[in-house]
Amino acid sequence: MAIDQATVRKIASLARIAISDAEAAAMEGELNGILGWVEQLGEVDVTGVEPMTAVIPNQLRLRDDVIDADPLTGGNRRDDVLANAPAAMHGFFGVPKVIE
């Protein structure tokens, strides 16, 4: 399943990565090289095989339903959460105007 430059641009748009025409052209070859190589997985007979979901059997846990169960991940840390935001204002994350 070879991909063309239009597909490359479509993937880039899904991945929210801006690419130039030159980058799309370069990536077309690279991605086809990699996808052509992984294609060999199609040879493997996987009849009746379940896809792996957990590599080490482990039960998913639920934490206690309490506020601030862990001091590191609990609430009341607004300033810490915003500390690295490129454009925090008034205690919120700032984004450009969205007008639909």
Added chain:
Amino acid sequence: MTELTNLKVAEIRDGHRAGDFSAVEVAEAFSANVAAAKALNAFIVETPEHALAAAKAADADRAAGTLKPLSGVPIGMKDLFCTDGVQTTAASHMLEGFVPRYESTVSAKLWDAGCGMLGKLNLDQFAMGSSNETSYFGNVISPWKRKDGGNAALAPGGSSGGSSSAIAARLCPAATGTDTGGSIRQPAAFTGISGIKPTYGRCSRWGIVAFASSLDQAGPMARDVKDCAIMLETMAGFDPKDATSLNMAVPNWEAALSSDLKGKKVGIPKEYRLEGIDLDIDAMWDVGIAMLKDAGAEVVEISLPHTKYALPAYYIIAPAEASSNLARYDGVRYGLRDLPDGAGLQDMYAATRADGFGPEVKRRIMIGTYVLSAGFYDAYYTQAQKVRTLIARDFEAAFGACDVILTPTAPSAAFGLGEKMADPLAMYLNDVFAVPASLAGLPAMSVPAALNREGLPLGLQIIGKAFDEQGVLNAGLAIEERAGFTARAEKWW
């Protein structure tokens, strides 16, 4: 007295405890080596003040009789672990200037045990690479040189290349690494040091910049097996903040180290004899087999029939998970924002991500996005996850007939910088021996075994059953004792 920077973790811990030297002397000696080794580019940020503060506390604790398990030991921290108040970049432009307000679980455990931090170690960008050439902050250079009269700069391996280079050059006695598809083991092999990736879930992933969450595991890198055991004991342990953390007690790996392998069976997978492989690699493997026999083990041939599909399965699964994990870099909450004039929200996302990610990271996000996209999901992603099940079953069956598996760590010695950058596939092949154990979540380590004809280190890999880090460490110790690997890079930096 020997030079302090030649001491290993256990020697520093025990010597400090015995009063042979102060922790401050140790921290200052290593920090001086770090400051003098800019040519290796192993560190993104140096933190001598952190190492010194921990050393002063260690000396005070010794005076007060309240020593901690690793008091006085300064280490390097891979710059993939979030460190409270210290820039954490994952070697990316995206996270340049990001200063976490929290500490990763693994690094917190090390500081609580008394370690000090010499600095944040360089790596491949977002841990994606096998040569440390994808870092936004420049290549890490291996301290090793070929003995061919040339002066080619060699790769320290990747992605934990800052860690491997720094340890081999005696800038730190040990460091943290992370391993998604070989990122601890391959750099350890390239630089003549030891490193272990524990069973998936042993070390908490909380606070480690995520790459491929079903594969990512932290582990130690150090100069010998015992130091790896000591470090791993501190780094491992249950963490409720990581949904896949193993709720199991951490064994006393150091205390139970034994190189007596009587009654143990060592499996040699025939599929790992690659055609056309470097003769030195095969010869070293045979020497390793003889060493384990000498340690009392019985050697059996085993088969891991799906080995050749491990790498292609990995290069679907890891990019798929990466494309999902790296969706968080949106220019809104942290990290880089690129807002072209008049741009809306969607344009800002696309511009930020175009500017903040390097070519290899973009390549993997694109592959991951494609294999997860409607219409291709089953053909690529589901198929790869089924093959992953078969690879795990191969190991399960093999471990019916043996206790540990011995293989080479990498298909070659360190290559020159730039030699493989033009061809992503050639670079990916570096991890051909490392990736299967990652896909199966098994503990695996690399120990230095020999020098090749060019005078470069080669490593042997030991893969163990899930939760049997002890078996891996013990077989590693048996090789270490017999290989007597003492070679080190001649100082040029």
